[in-house]
Amino acid sequence: MRFEQVDVAVVxxxxxxxxxxxxxxxKDVSVGIFEEHSRVGEPSHCSGHVGILAxxxxxxxxxxxxxxxxxxxxxxxxPNGKSITLYRPKPVTWVxxxxxxxxxxATLARKSGAQLxxxxxxxxxxxxxxxxxxxxxxxxxREVECKILVDAGGCGGSVSKYAGLLxxxxxxxxxxxxxxxxNLTDVNDDLVxxxxxxxxxxxxxxxxxxxxDGSAKVxxxxxxxxxxxxxxxxxxxKHPIVSLKLKRAKIxxxxxxxxxxxxxxxxxxxxxxxxxxxDAASQVKPTTGGGIVFGLACGRMAGETAxxxxxxxxxxxxxLSSYEEKxxxxxxxxxxxxxxxxxxxxxxxDPYLNRIFMxxxxxxxxxxxxxxxxxxxxxxxxxxLSRDPRLFLTLLSASLLSAPSLLSLGRKTHTRT
Ligand SMILES: Cc1cc2nc3c(=O)[nH]c(=O)nc-3n(C[C@H](O)[C@H](O)[C@H](O)COP(=O)(O)OP(=O)(O)OC[C@H]3O[C@@H](n4cnc5c(N)ncnc54)[C@H](O)[C@@H]3O)c2cc1C
Numbered sequence: 001m002r003f004e005q006v007d008v009a010v011v012x013x014x015x016x017x018x019x020x021x022x023x024x025x026x027k028d029v030s031v032g033i034f035e036e037h038s039r040v041g042e043p044s045h046c047s048g049h050v051g052i053l054a055x056x057x058x059x060x061x062x063x064x065x066x067x068x069x070x071x072x073x074x075x076x077x078x079p080n081g082k083s084i085t086l087y088r089p090k091p092v093t094w095v096x097x098x099x100x101x102x103x104x105x106a107t108l109a110r111k112s113g114a115q116l117x118x119x120x121x122x123x124x125x126x127x128x129x130x131x132x133x134x135x136x137x138x139x140x141x142r143e144v145e146c147k148i149l150v151d152a153g154g155c156g157g158s159v160s161k162y163a164g165l166l167x168x169x170x171x172x173x174x175x176x177x178x179x180x181x182x183n184l185t186d187v188n189d190d191l192v193x194x195x196x197x198x199x200x201x202x203x204x205x206x207x208x209x210x211x212x213d214g215s216a217k218v219x220x221x222x223x224x225x226x227x228x229x230x231x232x233x234x235x236x237x238k239h240p241i242v243s244l245k246l247k248r249a250k251i252x253x254x255x256x257x258x259x260x261x262x263x264x265x266x267x268x269x270x271x272x273x274x275x276x277x278x279d280a281a282s283q284v285k286p287t288t289g290g291g292i293v294f295g296l297a298c299g300r301m302a303g304e305t306a307x308x309x310x311x312x313x314x315x316x317x318x319x320l321s322s323y324e325e326k327x328x329x330x331x332x333x334x335x336x337x338x339x340x341x342x343x344x345x346x347x348x349x350d351p352y353l354n355r356i357f358m359x360x361x362x363x364x365x366x367x368x369x370x371x372x373x374x375x376x377x378x379x380x381x382x383x384x385l386s387r388d389p390r391l392f393l394t395l396l397s398a399s400l401l402s403a404p405s406l407l408s409l410g411r412k413t414h415t416r417t
Contacts, residue, residue: 006032006115008306009134009146011122011159013040015292016152016278018105019299020306025112027307032144033106033114034136036121040106041099045178045258047209047217048096049192050292055094058297060108062101068211069095072190078357079197079350081241087191095209095217096292125149125162131273131315148273148306148315152299155259155279163274165266171224172263172282174204174289177232178219180252184208184245187216195220195242196353200235202226203347204262204289206242215252218242221260221289223347228257260289264339265332270320275302283331286342294331301326 008024010017013035021031037043048068050059070091076084110116117136124135131147151160155173187193187210195206203223210216222231232255236246261282269281277283278295285291305323309315345353 004032004142004144006030006144006146007310008032008148008150008303009034009122009132009144010114010150010152012036012151012153012278012280013106013109013116013118014102014152014154014278014295015105016154016280016283016295016299016302017150018102018109019296020150020152020275020277020303021109021114022105022112023300023303024307025109025114025303027304027311029307029310031109031114031303032146033109033116034120034122034134034144035116035118036138038119040116040118041102043256044099044102045176045256046098046292047178047207047219048098048101048292049093049209049290050096051093052091054293055296058293058300060105062096063104066097066100066104067094068097068213069189069209070212071095071192071209074192074194075188076357077193077195077197077241078354079199080354080357082354082357082361084357084361085191093192095211098292122153122159125159127273147310148275148320150275150277150302150306151280152277152295152302153280155261155282160271160274160276160280163271165268165271165274165276169263173224173259173261174221175224175226175228175257175259176219176221176289177228177255177257178217179255180215181218181246181249182213182215182252183248183250184210184214184216185248186245189214195235195239197239198347198350198353200239200242201231206235206239208242208245218246219255229255260284260291262286262289262342264342265328265335269324269327270317272317272320273315275306275320275323277302283327283335286335286339294335297330298327301330 007029008031010020010031010033013033017033021033024031071093072091073087106116119138121137122134123137126133132149134144134146136142136144153159189210189212193208200206201220201222204221206220208216208218220232220235222228235242237243261279261284263282264286265283266281269276277299279291283291283294283298302323305320309319
């Protein structure tokens with residue numbers, strides 16, 4: 001029996017997968033991307049909100065139409081309804097049409113020579129002398145041989161477990177719900193809105209992200225033990241501010257539900273012949289759940305490492321470990337700082353959240369953040385804020401209050417499934 005063969009097999013055609021493929025093709029190794037769905041970018045569950053600075057550093061040039069809005073700041077609502085506004089005179093973030101963006105990246109990957117296989121789910125793998133034999137299910141079930149497998153299958157779609165890599169601990173995920181609406185009341189389309197409160201989005205937050213055309217993406221994420229469907233219903237119908245904004249709104253799409261890994265990066269993202277990227281490696285900002293920019297950045301590093309090791313004829317774990325060194329150098333510090341902050345704030349009772357907002361307002365943290373805050377590389381911002389004794393003490397007492405969850409969460413970020 002003759003098998004299809006590629007140097008690098010990529011699981012999943014999201015931002016991570018296409019980015020891997022593009023980088024590997026630049027170094028002239030053969031690449032096959034295997035995507036389980038029939039259309040790239042669908043179903044779309046993401047808000048597509050990215051920092052312009054970091055996106056332009058790691059992402060491709062975007063054609064017109066993919067950017068749905070340019071955002072100048074954010075209104076953060078405390079559980080008691082008091083708010084802090086962060087504002088810059090020029091746009092700091094973009095809202096992307098995430099499905100179109102994924103298709104754009106996939107087109108670039110295909111044009112660079114990568115083969116894209118739709119309706120092709122990677123369902124298992126077997127080690128061989130030269131790499132792996134991967135099992136593809138779907139209308140054209142088959143087996144494909146590859147030298148390196150890159151798992152970019154997102155959160156929960158991960159196949160690297162077959163290769164023995166740890167999976168994100170389900171307790172370190174949040175579950176999200178989001179829909180598209182139009183005809184909202186009292187929304188400034190320069191600003192995203194973020195809503196905190198254990199009564200509405202336990203363990204995380206809710207959001208409203210406006211598009212230029214008057215529509216918006218509205219969603220929440222909540223800790224795994226809470227029922228996200230119920231929380232979302234409660235948020236859109238009962239939240240004293242959100243429910244008013246949505247009173248006359250027309251719902252454009254049914255809610256989409258999806259997990260987000262927010263426990264900080266995976267402990268290990270390589271083994272012999274295998275790399276993991278993006279949500280599959282938990283390369284996601286633990287504070288906001290944003291993973292597009294980091295997926296692009298790490299995808300590029302994974303693609304380059306995979307191609308280099310194939311050209312060297314050495315796909316051992318020792319050689320592939322350079323991928324992990326590289327990405328940790330670029331985002332490791334920021335991910336660790338964000339993970340720490342998230343654990344401090346996890347399940348914090350509302351009175352403490354209200355107090356943190358109050359102290360932040362008194363300290364004019366909003367002005368500092370408006371001037372200097374980086375929405376992607378938050379490590380330095382977190383460090384400089386924590387140098388202020390009052391804010392530091394408030395955060396510390398808050399973290400002590402959430403110590404039981406802090407301890408239980410701190411130990412095991414990953415698990416064997
Ligand atoms: C509600 C919500 C809102 C978000 N908002 C933002 C935001 O505003 N900004 C931001 O930066 N991030 C956001 N994120 C996070 C962001 O969507 C992810 O971090 C990002 O999509 C990760 O990209 P990825 O390529 O790793 O995975 P994905 O985009 O999930 O792509 C994985 C692909 O792999 C495919 N796949 C999975 N398993 C297999 C298999 N076995 N075989 C073949 N194919 C497979 C899937 O079908 C999918 O197409 C949000 C996430 C959610 C859930």
